[in-house]
Amino acid sequence: MPHFVIDCSENILKLHSEDEVIKQVHTSAISTKLFNKNDIKVxxxxxxxxxxxxxxxxxxxxxxxxxxxxxxEQKLNLSKTIVKDLALMFPLVPHIGTNVIEFERATYFNKNMLNPNYQFSMP
Structure with missing residues (x-):
């Protein structure tokens, strides 16, 4: 976690490869200092x-x-950072947006949490 799911028109990937777009969103997310870079999924x-x-x-x-x-403020900065960075990468794309959806800590679960020694922490 976190997960960044990019929906786009297929022509976007003719301008820049999937790998380039994924890397840019990953880099943008890291730059906010909200997440551990190894936890970010795109x-x-x-x-x-x-x-x-x-x-x-x-x-x-x-x-x-x-x-x-x-x-x-942190969530708004995350959204603004991603949009700003993608707008620089895709200056002619008219529609670029981001929204933040929150997981509830009480109901989130993943495979690592099956380990009895697992301790959840936020960076």
Whole structure:
């Protein structure tokens, strides 16, 4: 955790490779100092069929799924940082956005937590 899921029009990946886009979002997330770099997971979904209002324009949207507990200012900075960095990478893409979704600590579980010695900590 955290998980960054990038939805984008398929033409985005003709401008920059999946690996480049993944690396940029990873780098942006690290730069906020909210996460351990080894915990950040990033993946891409590209779409051939989509609409952006009444047009079909290129888009990138990042769903940032993070553990609860960060301030509104920290979450806003995360969103702004990702959008700013992607806007520099894709200056002609008209639709670039991010939203932050929080996991509840009480209901989050992963395989590592099956270990009886596991202790959850936030960086």
């Amino acid at each position: 993946r891409v979904n590209s779409f051939k069929k989509y609409s952006t209002g009444d047009k079909k324009e290129n888009f990138i949207h990042i769903f940032a799924n993070i553990m609860e507990g960060r301030s509104i």
